[in-house]
Amino acid sequence: MNFWDRVSNLDRRILWAVQMIIVVAILLRPIGLPIAVSSETQLAYDFFDNLPPGSIIWADFGTSGAALVELGPMIYAFFTQAFNNNLRVIGGTLWAEGPAIGQIIFEEIQEEFPDVEYGVDFVNVGYKPGTQILVRGLVDDVFEACRGVDYFARPLADYPLMQEVPRLTADYVDAIIVFAEGSPGGREWYEAAAGPEGIPLIQGTIQMSIPEAMPFLRGGQYAAIIPGNRGAAEYEFLVGRPGEAIATQDANSAMALWLITVLILGNLGFLLGKQGGGKK
Amino acid sequence: MRKQGPMILGVVAGIIMIFSRYIFIGRNLGWDSTWNTYFLVSTAVASGLGVINLTRIHWKNIERRTNIVPSAVLLISLLGYSILGVGWTVASGPARWIYEVGNLQVTNALFSLLAFFIFSAAYRAFRVKSLESTTLLVVAAIGMMGTAPIGAAIHPSIEVAKDWLLNVPVTGAYRGILIGAYLGSFATALRILLGLERAHMSGGD
Amino acid sequence: MTDVQLTIVAFLTIGVYTYLYWKDNPIYTIIEHMYVGLSVSYVFANTFHAYIVPAVRDDIVRDGKWHFIIPLLLGLMIYARYSPSIGWLARYPMSFWVGYGAGYVLSYEVPVFIGQITASFWQLNSVNNVLVALCFLGALTYFVFTVRREVPGVAPAAAFGRWAIIVALGVSFGSTALYRFTIFVGRAQLLLFDWLKLG
Numbered sequence: 001m002n003f004w005d006r007v008s009n010l011d012r013r014i015l016w017a018v019q020m021i022i023v024v025a026i027l028l029r030p031i032g033l034p035i036a037v038s039s040e041t042q043l044a045y046d047f048f049d050n051l052p053p054g055s056i057i058w059a060d061f062g063t064s065g066a067a068l069v070e071l072g073p074m075i076y077a078f079f080t081q082a083f084n085n086n087l088r089v090i091g092g093t094l095w096a097e098g099p100a101i102g103q104i105i106f107e108e109i110q111e112e113f114p115d116v117e118y119g120v121d122f123v124n125v126g127y128k129p130g131t132q133i134l135v136r137g138l139v140d141d142v143f144e145a146c147r148g149v150d151y152f153a154r155p156l157a158d159y160p161l162m163q164e165v166p167r168l169t170a171d172y173v174d175a176i177i178v179f180a181e182g183s184p185g186g187r188e189w190y191e192a193a194a195g196p197e198g199i200p201l202i203q204g205t206i207q208m209s210i211p212e213a214m215p216f217l218r219g220g221q222y223a224a225i226i227p228g229n230r231g232a233a234e235y236e237f238l239v240g241r242p243g244e245a246i247a248t249q250d251a252n253s254a255m256a257l258w259l260i261t262v263l264i265l266g267n268l269g270f271l272l273g274k275q276g277g278g279k280k
Numbered sequence: 281m282r283k284q285g286p287m288i289l290g291v292v293a294g295i296i297m298i299f300s301r302y303i304f305i306g307r308n309l310g311w312d313s314t315w316n317t318y319f320l321v322s323t324a325v326a327s328g329l330g331v332i333n334l335t336r337i338h339w340k341n342i343e344r345r346t347n348i349v350p351s352a353v354l355l356i357s358l359l360g361y362s363i364l365g366v367g368w369t370v371a372s373g374p375a376r377w378i379y380e381v382g383n384l385q386v387t388n389a390l391f392s393l394l395a396f397f398i399f400s401a402a403y404r405a406f407r408v409k410s411l412e413s414t415t416l417l418v419v420a421a422i423g424m425m426g427t428a429p430i431g432a433a434i435h436p437s438i439e440v441a442k443d444w445l446l447n448v449p450v451t452g453a454y455r456g457i458l459i460g461a462y463l464g465s466f467a468t469a470l471r472i473l474l475g476l477e478r479a480h481m482s483g484g485d
Numbered sequence: 486m487t488d489v490q491l492t493i494v495a496f497l498t499i500g501v502y503t504y505l506y507w508k509d510n511p512i513y514t515i516i517e518h519m520y521v522g523l524s525v526s527y528v529f530a531n532t533f534h535a536y537i538v539p540a541v542r543d544d545i546v547r548d549g550k551w552h553f554i555i556p557l558l559l560g561l562m563i564y565a566r567y568s569p570s571i572g573w574l575a576r577y578p579m580s581f582w583v584g585y586g587a588g589y590v591l592s593y594e595v596p597v598f599i600g601q602i603t604a605s606f607w608q609l610n611s612v613n614n615v616l617v618a619l620c621f622l623g624a625l626t627y628f629v630f631t632v633r634r635e636v637p638g639v640a641p642a643a644a645f646g647r648w649a650i651i652v653a654l655g656v657s658f659g660s661t662a663l664y665r666f667t668i669f670v671g672r673a674q675l676l677l678f679d680w681l682k683l684g
Contacts (some may be wrong), residue, residue: 012400016505019399023673028683033429036439065387069671070664096528097387100379103371126371127531129327130320132589137316144317147539152371191593195600207427207664211657214446215455218617219604221597228660229667230427248670253430255395255666259402260421266403267417286576290584297588318556319585322578324536325560330525332564349511350518357522365530379527380486385494385675386520388668389501395669396505398662415648416655423659445656448613452620453653455601456646459621460628462598469587480583481576483566 008269015262022258026251033250040217041234044202044224045081047175053086055174056165058199060189061091061098067181067206068101073245074204074232075105075179080239083113083121088161090173092125092146094134094184099126099151119159126151131184135192138168169197175223179204186213190221202226287475294473334358357382419445486679495680498672620649 001009048057059078063071082089091102103124110116118124125146128134137145142165148156156162165172176194178186178201186203194201200223205213207228216222226235229252232245296315335358338351364375408414425431426442471477486494497516504513537557544553559581565574605621608614623646626632626639634640678684 010403012403013506015399015403016396019396019669020673023670024677027670027673027677033433035429036432038443065384066391066668068384068388069667069674096531097384099531100371100376100384104380126535127528128320128535129323129532130316132593133316133319133585136589136593137313137320140313140316144313145320147321147536148543149535149539153369153534153538187597191597192589195596196593207667208657208661210446210660211450211454211653212458214451215458215601215604218447218451219455219601221600221604228427228664230429244671244674247674248667249429251670251673252663252666253428253433255670256424256428256663257430259399259424259662259666262399262403263406263417263421266406267408270407282573282576286580289577290580290587293581293585294588294591297585298592301592315585318559319582321536321540321553321556322560323582324532324540325557326563326578327529327532329563331529332567334522334525350514353515354518354522357519358526359522361523361526362529365526366533369534370527370530375530377490379523381490381493381497382519383523383527386497386501386516387524389498389672390517390520392665392669392672393501393504395665398665402662412651415651416658419652419655420659420662423656424663427660427663442656444613445652448616449620449649449652450656452605452617453624453646453649455605455617455621456624456628457650457653459598459601459625462594462601465590465594466598469590472583472587473591480579483572483575 002273004269004272007265008273010265010269019255019258022254023251026254027247030247030250031253033253035230035233035237035246035249037234037238038227038231040225040227041231041238044204044226044231045235045238047200047202047224048078048081048087049085051085051087051174054088056088056090056161056172057082058168058173058176059089059091059102060095060176060178060180060185061093061102062095062185063101063179063181064095064097065101069244069248070206070229070232071179071181071204072101072105073229073243074226074235075102076109076243077232077235077239077241077245078177078179078204079105079109080112080241081235083109083116084239088120089122090125090161090165091122091151092138093127094131094188095181096127098179099124103151120161123156123159123161124151125156132188132192135168135189139193139197140167142166142168168193168199170199173199175200175202177202177204180209181206182209185209186216186222186225190216195221204231283478283481286481287478291473291475294469331358331362491675491680495676498676619645622646623649624653 061075079089091099091106093099093102106122106124116122126149128146130137134145142162143156146156150156150159176189176199178189180186180203186201186205190201193199201221202224203213203222204226205228207230210225210227213222213225217225226232229245229248233249236243236245293315335355338354341347341351342355361375361378364378368375370376370379406413406417408417422438422441423445425434426439431438431442468477500512500516503510507513540553540557544550559578562574563578565571605618609618623642625646626642627646627650632639634643
């Protein structure tokens, strides 16, 4: 067994230990690499910035705890922009864990915006099963589809904001934003509501799903996307509130470099070791 | 009655949906609204299926004295949280407290394990054996470096290359895959409505 | 999160990470089972308050909309699966859901499908747009098996499509890797900054 064979058969736990050390070191001593705002994120930011005050946005917090690190900061930045611009938000989601995440972030942001009131500026309709069929139901009758109750099982009719939105159509809702971890996500909202009703749809997508979202963005079916953790960082920068997404960028860069190093090492081991036909 | 009845119900439900979408009489009658509600309420009633299935499986484990501790933990969390959530609410109070700790954060921790396995998989399996695998590797590196800020810091063209890849070949290729998936789902939907596809009605004889 | 919650989360995270060294060990297995139990019961409790209670309490009892018994019964019929003698009853709700879903596919997915096709060809005014159209046609050809590869033009188009798919999957791999890194970095932030207060 020559040197490259040993490299090729390196214990994976050594790779993981290095990975942990790199992340801890970078988080404790960040470099502060500059972040340029991409055209996609700028498009999404400008879209909401140009909405008149009082506009109503339907938001799907379509995420579980898994994507919390990516979509959480994105939702936070979106709420900041929305409440800064006096926009109103209705949260209604197709993922079971989503409403809790939306509610936690809303309660956090309420400390920064004490005038923002539940029922007037924000209502959390909660999780409803049925995916696209639910979205179709919302288009016909929001109260009927939600069985008249919000996340807290309180009557929707009691909230002034909900009285203005009997149906999920362009007459009552100015935009849909879907923070999508996967499916159901932007595609389902587009098929059943945004497309047929002509409501602009913006998708806040996880990094992994950006390639899948591209045909919809370039096809004009999505008005904009916020692309992954990098997009969240850009959004935080645009709303002037640096947060968790910006803080992860340096560590992500270091991890990307480490993965490329690992790939090169693995291939050198393969090519120069005995397995790959290197010097025996 | 045992096969035809369900099949007729399914076909009628599908036809009502199509009728309501494309024909204005169907839309004005508002049939789909009622059927939608039926769909949503019936699926909600069926959501207890998961609770029952898990209880059966893990109760059997305890009876057979296999995997006793994990199965007992699962049953306690499943039934305990069901009682707590159904009896009060999951939106606030102790149920939300438990959810934030035991579900939200644990999901995140479990998924973060994949960050480790992507390294070991890349190290062991991602080999430059052919032109195709080399291309895949180079493109993956450009995609990663172009997205992380380090790419632009090394050379601005990395980010430009990543943007081009996303906007041109990725858009085109994924559109092709998407259209293929759509064609597949149309064919399956048609087979269901024509009564040719009956796999979902198997069992229970 | 409160400090007590954070401490529990930190220990649960470390418990999950024991998998990296000891593989399927008792600590990891217990946390995994607890998580599965909580996830399923959370969805059930959520749905119970969102649909079942309003349908029974408000629609049927308060408003006298007796037809709501139909979906409730339909939903209950799925539980007939547990009894061999009446198991066939479960076919009714299953067939209803699948049939309704099939109707949805043919009603609402067709416009999106057509939109994707027209989007590929409406502006062939730049090299990039032409390339997008070619990649799309190539990838589609690669997956079409009803046309024989001997037909002129099919084999080169499929080969081109194959390369487009390879590039797309490469970008996907890069994106997936970055997504996973972010989740881990988020975990590390929680442990270092929120729990240990190092930042």
